Amino acid sequence: MSTNVCMSWINAEVAGHPSPEVIEQYVLDRLPDTDAFQVLDHLLVCEHCMNLCDEAAAFVMDLMMAFENGTCDDDLVASKKWQAAYSPPG
Numbered sequence: 711m712s713t714n715v716c717m718s719w720i721n722a723e724v725a726g727h728p729s730p731e732v733i734e735q736y737v738l739d740r741l742p743d744t745d746a747f748q749v750l751d752h753l754l755v756c757e758h759c760m761n762l763c764d765e766a767a768a769f770v771m772d773l774m775m776a777f778e779n780g781t782c783d784d785d786l787v788a789s790k791k792w793q794a795a796y797s798p799p800g
Contacts, residue, residue, distance in 0.1 A: 727759055728752060730766075737766040 728736070728749055735741045736749045753760045 727756065730762075733759070733763055733766050737763060737770055 732741070732745075732749060736746060739746075741749065753763055
């Protein structure tokens with residue numbers, strides 16, 4: 711199963727970079743260990759993807775805070791505003 715998740719890298723807009731879906735799964739700690747290590751290895755050498763990962767993590771924290779405060783709504787959940795930052799590096 712682990713190779714199936716990271717195979718979506720091939721379908722990413724930029725070959726060799728994780729797709730937004732893989733970044734999201736990494737941030738949510740939902741990747742198998744082998745895939746998580748692949749993503750981490752990439753993040754250590756790619757500032758662009760590390761920044762995207764930071765944006766995804768901040769979005770998750772915003773969602774958690776909104777949920778705890780009772781201010782979470784469908785528009786916020788659906789926005790995935792961090793994915794707007796996804797663009798080809800370079």
